[in-house]
Amino acid sequence: MKLIYERSQAGRRASALPRYEQLPSPPELPEDLRRHEPPRLPEVPEFELVRHFTELSTRNFGVDTGFYPLGSCTMKYNPRINERLAALPGFARLHPLQEEDGAQGALELMWRLQEILAEVTGLDAVSLQPAAGSQGELTGLLLVRAYFAARGESEQRRKVVIPDTAHGTNPASVTMAGYELTPVRTDARGNIDVDDLRGKVDEHTAALMLTNPSTLGLFDENIEEIGRIFHGAGALMYYDGANLNAVCGISRPGDMGFDIVHINLHKTFSQPHGGGGPGGGPIAVRHLLEPFLPVPAVVRRGEGSFGLDYDRPQTIGKVRGYTGPFGVFVRSYAYLRMWGPRLREMSETAVLNANYVLARLKEAYDLPFDRLCMHEFVLSARTLKREHGCTALDVAKRVMDYGFHPPTIYFPLIVPEALMIEPTETEAKETLDAFCDAMLAIAREAAEQPELLKEAPHHRPVSRLDEVRAAKRPVVKYGFGEQQAADEGESRVAAAAEAPKGA
């Protein structure tokens, strides 16, 4: 389809702005500061605009469109009430620098959300400020730095331990926080290899970063021993909350021994992901880390009055503007209030759904760790690849032809040809069965008609896209007719890059 720039016709417009006749003409701007060439923004009437973006939406697939078992992304239903509430003028048109007495409702909502998240994580204090999970990670690591600096141990403790199953954000955050990475292996049952760990944790260790259940969808059976190892060495434990949807009301990170947790509001607590954001990455911590939390803190000042506290001399500072992505808080708060203590039922159902899909699929695909899973699980297309030449990528593309979003693929990295499946609690059994039937049919097709997989998808607006070409000769903006000629005669490369595709 056309780009909006290709629909543009000089002289058209969608906006009419107010004109204030009594105003003087605008003051002259200095010659060297004034714009000389107008930006080539699209020129379309309003209806063309609506048609264009509506057409784009029909070329996109959301969880509202259909089943979306993208592992580690928790693609659950996003209740519509969330949107109505976030759009109320009392929230949408509230300025972040409004005086406290003019923002009591917003501050109370944030304070109440903090209280709920503290209870769900089993920790003492919460900052809602980080904008996403990865920013929560960085914030958590900066807290670790500040904590050890206050103890005079910042030179000594330089290492952060991360298992080989971790999300890529964990090691990236470690580098951004100025730490060194110590990788640790996974054992034959899918737990952290505790023997490997023992040899790597010492007085130079600052922290562990762990997702539990892990990205394999497995709860680490040795979590108590892991806690003893880290706390015994004087180090801290960081919990990547990407998989919190498995354990709400069942097991809390604080009770597992973790000192810092980030929560992905856009996964567990129903903030819609918007095709790539916004998210929310609040962090919850033990009392000993509270003095270092970002400013301002949202506090209750007694008798129903709420405020922003900047008087935190040991704070790490600010990681984001103002007090965080407030509209996300409104949505997650509403969602949490609709569950209350029944959150346990949410997680139980997510785990039941995942185990059911696992039970139906494990004969047709390789299962690297044969255990009950938590809210997600990882299969491998290794045998399909060896015997029929069909990769995890081919399976994923074929899933599209059955009307489902594919699972996460090629992640975690320790499982070859990984297919990571997370159904979430909101799906009906009929949907799960239809997906399982499709996955079983695809496994048969791999044996009988492998080209059906290799040439998939067949029924999407585009067929398989050439990612290698995109990276080799990057075209990252419209050329306004200036670059098309140069593209003629370029050969096409069919192979797609085998990059992880998921959280």
Add this chain to the structure above:
Amino acid sequence: MTQHPFVALTDSDREEMLEAIGVGTVDELFNELPEAVRLGRELDLEAALSEQEVFEHVAGLAQRNADASRELSFLGAGMYDHYVPAVVDAILQRGELLTAYTPYQPEMSQGILQAIFEYQTAICELTGMDVSNASGYDGTSVAADACYVAKHTTGRGKVVVTEATNPQVRQVVKTYAAGFGLEVVEVPHRDGTTDPDELERAATDAAAVIIQQPNFFGCLEPAPDLVAAAAEAGALPVAHVDLLSLGVLEAPGRYGAALALGEGQAAGNFTSFGGPHYGFLAAREEFIRRMPGRIVGETVDAAGERGYVLTLQTREQHIRREKATSNITTNQTLLALGGLVYLTWLGPQGLRELGETCLSLAAYAKQRLEERAGVKAVFAEQATFKEFAVHVGRNAREVVAAARERGVHPGYALGRDYQGMDDVLLVAVTERRTPEEIDRLADVLAEVTG
């Protein structure tokens, strides 16, 4: 217990599923969890509410806020009450866009991917840059991202930020800099703007110099001179700009900035008590492989048809891990899409008219406040865009409180961030403020400062 509306399974579904799994109860699914780490009690939370109940409760909280529909607001200081057209809401509420994840599977996500490509194009057009990412968290974190790019490009160990840059931005840069191992140096303003010579001296051995145009006081910096001063010192010049000023103010790419970035809220998003919004980040072509975050590129499908994919992913955390250019994954795509819809709605004509209207209204406001309220512009010599600072003759926070009692929020008390500016008010005027409303502000200020 009644069936929860967000769960589909019935009791008989559960029984069938447990049987297929080969366990007797749901509890057995959790047998691998050590006893000591189980909660063993109900979560101590208030009972679940119905949708109607949660609406009444949360709407009640919203009622207790003095938003810009209840107060006549001249509050800006980085977040602005520009009009958001209905088409933005309508497009952002399309479930296919609203409820999609990051477009890892391009054949499922051509809508979002093409929209991001169009957004990147708009940002490049506005800023005069070659490459834009798909968005960052906000106008503060993208400034920190730019410092990371500059550190790796130059190998230098400090960054310079003008004191006239938004304090929120400076605070976030300082927080991140601790992790990056960068020292942060601030250059004071001189009568509301930054002196190029002073900036050049400070920029010696700096990786980057961050300037803001228009700056936090609303004044127009001598941005081309500042950028030249930074470049002279071998630092990457980074311009923090207001997208909506770029219909009338020069594109930073045209005066030599290496990176251009800022807060996208004003373009297409509500103030929403600080978020979610989007930060935009654009750069000259030479920085493309150091850019943080998602970038969408054009390609073709197996049939030779044009399509879009996430590209240059070897920069990113899911492949490069600890060597990535950033840890970012979830960004602000939906809000950036709001920005694209808004900028499309404006078009080049609308953008210029909007800028001119802001200029005219702010000039009118400055004049009326001086005439009718007797306040004095603080940096009278400086050109401004949509915001300006005035002396109010007494503590500006008290002025704010007194004016709010009369239903007018007169602006931001600069003493909250700057020493020696306790009597200074920063007044923002967008196209939503009419001349009559500006007159009302003048009358109220006359009363409360008199």
